[in-house]
Amino acid sequence: MQMSRREVLGTISGVLVGSALTGVNMAFSREAAVQDGYWVPHKLDAEQAAAFAYENHFYKGYGCCYGAFQGIVGMMARKYGAPYDTFPMHMMEVGKSGISEWGTICGALLGAVSAWALFWGRADRDPMVDELFTWYELASLPGYKPKKGLAFDGDLPASVPASVLCHPSVSKWCYEHGIDMNSKQRSERCARVTGTVTHRAVAIMNAKIDKAGFAVLGPGASRTACGACHSPDGESDILKGKMECKACHSGALADVFNDHP
Amino acid sequence: MQMSRREVLGTISGVLVGSALTGVNMAFSREAAVQDGYWVPHKLDAEQAAAFAYENHFYKGYGCCYGAFQGIVGMMARKYGAPYDTFPMHMMEVGKSGISEWGTICGALLGAVSAWALFWGRADRDPMVDELFTWYELASLPGYKPKKGLAFDGDLPASVPASVLCHPSVSKWCYEHGIDMNSKQRSERCARVTGTVTHRAVAIMNAKIDKAGFAVLGPGASRTACGACHSPDGESDILKGKMECKACHSGALADVFNDHP
Numbered sequence: 001m002q003m004s005r006r007e008v009l010g011t012i013s014g015v016l017v018g019s020a021l022t023g024v025n026m027a028f029s030r031e032a033a034v035q036d037g038y039w040v041p042h043k044l045d046a047e048q049a050a051a052f053a054y055e056n057h058f059y060k061g062y063g064c065c066y067g068a069f070q071g072i073v074g075m076m077a078r079k080y081g082a083p084y085d086t087f088p089m090h091m092m093e094v095g096k097s098g099i100s101e102w103g104t105i106c107g108a109l110l111g112a113v114s115a116w117a118l119f120w121g122r123a124d125r126d127p128m129v130d131e132l133f134t135w136y137e138l139a140s141l142p143g144y145k146p147k148k149g150l151a152f153d154g155d156l157p158a159s160v161p162a163s164v165l166c167h168p169s170v171s172k173w174c175y176e177h178g179i180d181m182n183s184k185q186r187s188e189r190c191a192r193v194t195g196t197v198t199h200r201a202v203a204i205m206n207a208k209i210d211k212a213g214f215a216v217l218g219p220g221a222s223r224t225a226c227g228a229c230h231s232p233d234g235e236s237d238i239l240k241g242k243m244e245c246k247a248c249h250s251g252a253l254a255d256v257f258n259d260h261p
Numbered sequence: 262m263q264m265s266r267r268e269v270l271g272t273i274s275g276v277l278v279g280s281a282l283t284g285v286n287m288a289f290s291r292e293a294a295v296q297d298g299y300w301v302p303h304k305l306d307a308e309q310a311a312a313f314a315y316e317n318h319f320y321k322g323y324g325c326c327y328g329a330f331q332g333i334v335g336m337m338a339r340k341y342g343a344p345y346d347t348f349p350m351h352m353m354e355v356g357k358s359g360i361s362e363w364g365t366i367c368g369a370l371l372g373a374v375s376a377w378a379l380f381w382g383r384a385d386r387d388p389m390v391d392e393l394f395t396w397y398e399l400a401s402l403p404g405y406k407p408k409k410g411l412a413f414d415g416d417l418p419a420s421v422p423a424s425v426l427c428h429p430s431v432s433k434w435c436y437e438h439g440i441d442m443n444s445k446q447r448s449e450r451c452a453r454v455t456g457t458v459t460h461r462a463v464a465i466m467n468a469k470i471d472k473a474g475f476a477v478l479g480p481g482a483s484r485t486a487c488g489a490c491h492s493p494d495g496e497s498d499i500l501k502g503k504m505e506c507k508a509c510h511s512g513a514l515a516d517v518f519n520d521h522p
Contacts, residue, residue, distance in 0.1 A: 037351060061383075086347065090298060094371075094378035100390035103502020104425060105365040110355075117355035122322075129361035164365060165426075167502035174499035181501050182493040222518070232443045238435035240442050241364020241428035246518065254515035257483070257507065 033083050041119040043209050044075050046202040050144050053108075053198035057191040058150050064194045065095025068111030071198035072205070073118065087118075098166025106166045108194040109136060112201035120208075127216050128204050130242065133164045134217040135200060137244050141169075144195030152188035163247040169193075222246040294344050302380040304470050305336050307463040311405050314369075314459035318452040319411050325455045326356025329372030332459035333466070334379065348379075358451075359427025367427045369455040370397060373462035381469075388477050389465050391503070394425045395478040396461060398505050402430075405456030413449035424508040430454075483507040 033040050053071025057064060069092040077085035092114065094100075095107035112132065116125050140158040157177045161169035170181065170190065179185050207214040219227070222245040230239035248254070294301050314332025318325055330353040338346035353375065355361075356368035373393065377386050401419040418438045422430035431442065431451065440446050468475040480488070483506040491500035509515070 039349065083349070087349070088300065088344070088379055090382070091375060091378045093383060094375045096383060098502055099366060099371070099374060100383065100387045100394075101503055102390065102394055102425065103504055105360060110360070113360060114352060114355045117352045118349055121351070122354060122357060122361065126361045129363065133361075133363055164363065167500075167504060170501035171499045174501075175497075180493070180498040182498055232441070236436075237441040237443055238432045239428075240431035240435070241359055242362055243364055243428060248509040249514060250516055250518040253510060255511055257511040 033080065038120065039083055039118045041116075041205060041209055042076050042080060043206045044072065044202045046199045046206070049075050049202045050195040050199035051146065053111075054144060054146050054191055054195035055150070057194045061096075062090070062093040063096030064107035064190055065111035065114075066090075066092040066107075067191070067194040068108040068198045068201065069115050070111075071194075072112065072115035072202065103167030103170070104165060106136065106161075106164055106169055106193070106197070108190075108197035109133065109164055111194075112197055116201070116205065119205075124208070128208060128214070131204055131214055131216045132197075132201055133242070134219070136164055136197065137162055137220065137247075138217070139196070139200075141173075142189055142192030142196050144192045144199060146192070146195070149188050151191060152184040156185060156189055156192065162244060164243060165247075168247055220244045220246075222250075294341065299381065300344055300379045302377075302466060302470055303337050303341060304467045305333065305463045307460045307467070310336050310463045311456040311460035312407065314372075315405060315407050315452055315456035316411070318455045322357075323351070323354040324357030324368060325451055326368035326372035326375075327351075327353040328452070328455040329369040329459045329462065330376050331372075332455075333373065333376035333463065364428030364431070365426060367397065367422075367425055367430055367454070367458070369451075369458035370394065370425055372455075373458055377462070377466065380466075385469070389469060389475070392465055392475055392477045393458070393462055394503070395480070397425055397458065398423055398481065398508075399478070400457070400461075402434075403450055403453030403457050405453045405460060407453070407456070410449050412452060413445040417446060417450055417453065423505060425504060426508075429508055481505045481507075483511075 049071040052075055053067045055067075056062070056070035056074065057067030059066070059070075066089070070089065073084050073087055074089065077087075092111055095105065095110040098104045098107060109132065113125070113129050116128060120128070138160060140160055142156060142158060145155075157173075159173040159176050161172060163169055170186065173179070173189060174181050174186060204214050218224075219242065223242065226239065226245045228234060229236050231237060310332040313336055314328045316328075317323070317331035317335065318328030320327070320331075327350070331350065334345050334348055335350065338348070353372055356366070356371040359365045359368060370393065374386070374390050377389060381389070399421060401421055403417065403419060406416075420434040420437050422433060424430055431447065434440070434450060435442050435447060465475050479485075480503065484503065487500065487506045489495060490497050492498060
């Protein structure tokens with residue numbers, strides 16, 4: 001459902017100040033907001049967006065995907081009104097916990113790149129996704145820390161997900177730090193990952209808008225190695241995808257049905 | 262971008278007849294279409310929706326996620342107008358090839374469950390997702406066959422994906438049948454999977470609307486076995502997700518870095 005202005009403001013606990021809350025910029029016309037069918041993106045303050053994403057993670061328990069999407073599209077709605085405020089925001093609960101607890105794509109990533117898809121077609125957007133996803137595979141998460149934790153207030157350890165998928169991202173963090181999946185710390189971790197991802201997504205988006213360019217990390221070593229054969233010019237053109245191969249295809253966890261306590 | 266009526270009709274090659282194209286049902290009011298914030302779903306003809314999804318897969322190369330979403334929300338837009346026709350449809354390109362070619366969640370699944378998220382919150386929707394996703398893991402895909410194939414016109418073989426992720430779903434099909442990932446047959450396979458998934462999603466949705474109930478397949482054997490320990494009451498509560506475990510954690514492909522040609 002679309003949040004009323006009262007509901008929106010109800011999710012903000014003093015983090016956002018200034019232009020974000022001074023009302024809609026009426027000089028920004030509806031016509032200027034849609035060009036060639038795409039919604040026109042606006043640069044955002046990455047810190048503000050991260051805080052807004054983090055807090056929206058907890059709104060009605062809608063979770064990570066909703067939070068990250070609100071951090072981008074919701075922020076634009078607050079600042080510029082239509083068309084951003086016409087989006088049926090409740091739909092973005094879809095990505096919660098990797099889509100209905102299935103642990104597929106990290107919901108924060110899905111929320112961020114879904115927002116981008118309002119603004120750019122695949123030719124412009126795919127390199128942005130490559131950068132965000134490859135960064136996520138290699139990043140130490142979570143990085144964002146709120147002034148006051150809403151599920152757990154304190155320091156949390158970080159791990160490198162090695163995968164853009166929710167299941168390995170979360171389970172690796174739980175395993176490495178001995179923290180239960182069903183715990184307030186883990187819930188807080190995912191809310192902070194939502195803030196971290198939104199921060200990075202806004203930085204990439206701002207660079208795109210500025211035509212400043214942004215670094216696109218190359219594919220990981222295993223993808224390069226595997227791609228030598230599994231490519232159109234290789235001997236086995238069966239590889240679909242850009243995910244880091246080793247996350248699933250190597251190591252102690254790879255064959256747990258044959259080698260596991 | 263939102264498609265004009267002309268563009269929409271341009272994607273239809275004689276498959277849809279009858280009420281779908283006779284114009285918007287003007288008796289259906291905007292007020293009745295949104296209840297408690299959620300958009301009100303309508304039962305659809307699964308065959309019509311599958312055909313519409315299949316054809317929209319090819320619209321501007323938007324792909325699987327866009328196709329499945331159009332098969333549900335686009336069909337309602339054609340029949341009932343607002344609010345279904347207010348959705349910025351171009352956003353759903355986001356899921357193409359498992360999100361910008363990354364091979365994460367099957368885009369057809371993402372498109373279908375995103376449509377559901379307009380209509381139902383997680384308490385109602387999660388069991389529907391469980392049914393659709395578990396069915397997909399076990400189904401022989403593709404099942405849908407168009408009257409005339411738009412990328413490749415002919416019979417195609419089928420495989421059981423064993424995973425809801427694009428990468429294993431596609432790569433397993435290519436490997437088992439010796440068909441290149443970068444081929445017209447593979448592109449056609451994914452368009453037909455989009456039709457198949459939409460058909461199933463509409464069947465589940467129709468049953469939900471009718472309060473008729475729908476079968477929810479139990480979790481696979483490996484999920485049950487692994488969940489005995491990896492659960493809140495088990496000794497290692499680190500498991501996030503509902504995906505079938507064996508798809509990544511067992512077999513010859515599991516440790517290709519140690520045992521691979």
